[in-house]
Structures are given as structure tokens and as C-alpha cells.
Amino acid sequence: MTRLLVAGALHPTGEALLERIKTQGVDVTYVTDPDPTAYLPHLPQADALVLRTQPLSAEMIATAPDLRVVSRHGVGYDAVDVDTLSARKIALCIVGDVNSVSVAEQAMMMMLAGAKQALAAHYATKGAEGFDWHWRNLLRAREVYEKRLLIIGYGRIGRRLAKMADGFGMHIAAYDPYLSQSGAWPDGPAAEVTDLDAALAEADFISAHVPAAKGALLDADAFAKMKRGVVICNTARGGVVDEAALLEALNNGTVAAAGLDVFLSEPPAPDNPLFSDPRVILSPHIGGLSNEAAERMACACVENALTFLAGTIDPALIVNHGAIHDS
Ligand code: NAD
Numbered sequence: 067m068t069r070l071l072v073a074g075a076l077h078p079t080g081e082a083l084l085e086r087i088k089t090q091g092v093d094v095t096y097v098t099d100p101d102p103t104a105y106l107p108h109l110p111q112a113d114a115l116v117l118r119t120q121p122l123s124a125e126m127i128a129t130a131p132d133l134r135v136v137s138r139h140g141v142g143y144d145a146v147d148v149d150t151l152s153a154r155k156i157a158l159c160i161v162g163d164v165n166s167v168s169v170a171e172q173a174m175m176m177m178l179a180g181a182k183q184a185l186a187a188h189y190a191t192k193g194a195e196g197f198d199w200h201w202r203n204l205l206r207a208r209e210v211y212e213k214r215l216l217i218i219g220y221g222r223i224g225r226r227l228a229k230m231a232d233g234f235g236m237h238i239a240a241y242d243p244y245l246s247q248s249g250a251w252p253d254g255p256a257a258e259v260t261d262l263d264a265a266l267a268e269a270d271f272i273s274a275h276v277p278a279a280k281g282a283l284l285d286a287d288a289f290a291k292m293k294r295g296v297v298i299c300n301t302a303r304g305g306v307v308d309e310a311a312l313l314e315a316l317n318n319g320t321v322a323a324a325g326l327d328v329f330l331s332e333p334p335a336p337d338n339p340l341f342s343d344p345r346v347i348l349s350p351h352i353g354g355l356s357n358e359a360a361e362r363m364a365c366a367c368v369e370n371a372l373t374f375l376a377g378t379i380d381p382a383l384i385v386n387h388g389a390i391h392d393s
Contacts, residue, residue: 073105074118080364121145137371152389161366165354170226172353176325180297216269219276278303289315
């Protein structure tokens with residue numbers, strides 16, 4: 067009988083799937099305690115491990131003699147010792163593209179909120195301190211229609227956003243030097259741009275969809291090249307947009323509005339000066355955490371563990387596919 071250890075709480079649909087597979091002969095141990103070490107006592111008995119965000123070190127892996135597959139509830143695996151798994155020929159699986167729609171919608175929402183000055187409009191309607199109904203006559207709300215959107219990073223999320231923005235009648239350009247180098251720019255609504263400085267100077271909206279890297283992609287130099295009144299959106303990773311440079315660009319009028327789902331430290335300090343500006347709309351890193359995406363993720367990670375053991379998994383979902391199939 068397969069012994070499946072699930073470390074961390076799943077969406078209710080994932081829990082229902084666990085109940086179903088129990089009736090099909092899988093021995094499920096489900097540990098919902100958020101303490102990152104709570105699942106460890108069960109690891110020595112597991113053939114398969116579904117892992118939410120807990121670390122999995124070489125020492126922990128050493129306690130699991132029967133482990134054959136680790137299935138991440140997500141796509142990242144920074145906290146997992148992949149080399150040790152590979153050395154033991156234990157597979158590491160990730161879920162496929164379960165949340166790009168959700169993140170792209172978050173970015174689109176933030177761009178619209180920035181264009182329409184949604185927070186200021188909300189305060190003006192309620193007559194909140196510093197606002198009144200006559201705010202409407204300042205004509206601060208703008209349209210996205212026929213505006214220029216620059217998408218930086220044209221991967222799964224960037225491409226979803228391009229389709230959505232196309233529906234709003236935006237003119238879309240994307241900058242992705244790695245994709246350009248591959249020569250495989252996909253058909254679709256985004257024009258390929260290779261000169262980032264020129265693209266920054268033309269854009270009315272800029273949305274970042276790149277992985278985290280050392281140093282900010284949008285720093286003070288980048289803001290200095292932008293058009294006055296640009297709307298900035300970061301649903302990628304904290305630090306991709308330099309927060310101090312963004313604050314300065316809001317204060318000097320370069321940036322008209324911003325949407326931030328991700329922060330350099332999370333949760334961010336509540337006295338972050340960006341947080342008191344009604345032109346900045348915030349969310350607590352929920353881009354990929356819609357209810358629907360969480361549901362897809364919960365089911366996918368359980369299914370990946372079982373389809374790996376059954377030999378029917380899509381090999382593209384196995385991070386260390388090469389290593390575990392070497393002889
Ligand atoms: P992806 O790998 O499909 O696409 C990323 C693209 O960025 C690639 O095409 C790559 O070539 C390009 N790229 C890398 N460095 C670049 C650079 N310096 N300039 C321009 N392009 C560059 O990734 P994705 O699934 O689209 O995710 C994009 C980002 O969104 C990642 O940072 C990811 O961590 C983040 N993300 C956030 C959330 C959230 O909850 N807010 C959820 C999922 C993903």
C-alpha cells in the first residue's frame with residue numbers, strides 16, 4: 067500500500083481528493099499543523115511526500131528510507147535539497163501552470179485600479195479625510211484603452227496579461243531578451259522590443275513578470291527614463307521594483323500610480339511610506355493565490371505524487387528527471 071504523507075493544509079477540494087484516494091487503497095497521513103517541523107515524525111514511514119512550504123534538508127531526507135517522490139504544492143523549490151533527492155533517485159515534482167491566470171488578473175486589476183485611481187475614488191465617495199466628492203472634477207481617472215503597455219518578462223504570466231490587455235484595446239510591447247535570443251517569439255498581441263530604455267520611455271503602463279534577480283530591474287535609473295504619469299505594476303517578486311526609487315518617482319510625478327503584490331520583506335513593515343499613498347494599491351502576495359488556483363494546486367500536487375508512482379506523470383513536471391533516470 068502506498069503511504070502518502072501530506073505536509074500542510076490543502077484546499078478543501080484537495081482534502082476531498084485525499085478522502086477519495088484513501089478508499090482506493092492509499093494510506094494517507096495528513097498533517098495540517100503549520101509548524102514547519104510537524105510532519106517530520108511521519109517522514110520515516112512515507113513513500114511519497116506532498117510538501118507545502120516547509121524546508122526539506124539532507125538531514126530530513128536521511129530519515130526517510132522509503133521515500134520515492136516529493137511533490138511540491140507550487141512551482142518553487144528553494145527550500146528543498148534537490149541534490150540529495152537526486153543522489154537518492156527520489157523524484158521532485160512541481161505543479162504545472164496552475165496560477166498564471168490568477169497572477170495576470172491581479173496585474174490587470176492593479177493596472178485598472180491605477181488608471182482609475184480606484185483607492186482615491188473610494189475615499190472621495192466616502193468623504194474620507196483629505197478627500198471629498200468634488201475629487202471627481204479633478205479628472206484623475208484615465209482609460210487603459212489605446213495606451214501603451216510594456217510587459218517585462220514574456221513568459222507564462224506575461225503572455226496571459228498580454229491577451230487580457232489586448233481585450234482592453236491596449237497597445238502591447240514585451241521585453242524578454244532570453245526569449246528574443248531563442249528566436250521563438252510567440253505569435254500574439256505583444257510586439258517584441260529589444261531596447262529596454264526606449265520601451266521604458268514610451269510606456270504608459272509597465273508590468274513586471276520576471277524572476278527575482280540580484281538588484282532591481284526598475285531602479286532609479288529606469289524611473290528616470292520613464293514618461294510622466296506612468297503606472298507601475300509588480301506582481302513578480304519583491305525587489306524587482308526598487309521601493310525607494312518608486313516612492314521618489316511617485317513624489318516627483320513620474321509615476322501616477324502603482325500596484326504592488328510583492329515586497330522585499332514579507333510581510334512588509336506597516337510603516338512603509340508607500341502604504342500611505344492612495345495612488346498605490348497593495349495586496350499581500352496573493353497574485354497566485356486565488357481560490358481557484360489554490361484548488362488546482364492542491365489537486366495537482368496530490369495527483370503528481372500518485373501518477374509518479376504509477377509511472378504516468380508528465381515528465382515535464384519532474385524537476386530532477388535526468389538525475390533520477392541516470393543509471
Ligand atoms: P516564466 O518563467 O514563465 O517567465 C518569466 C520570463 O521572464 C521568461 O520568459 C524569462 O526569459 C524572462 N526574463 C527573465 N529575466 C528577465 C529580465 N531580466 N528581463 C526580461 N525578461 C526576463 O515565469 P512566470 O510563471 O511568468 O512568472 C513570472 C514571475 O511571476 C516570477 O517572478 C514568479 O516568481 C512570479 N510569480 C508571482 C506570483 C504571485 O503570487 N504574485 C505567483 C506566481 C509567480
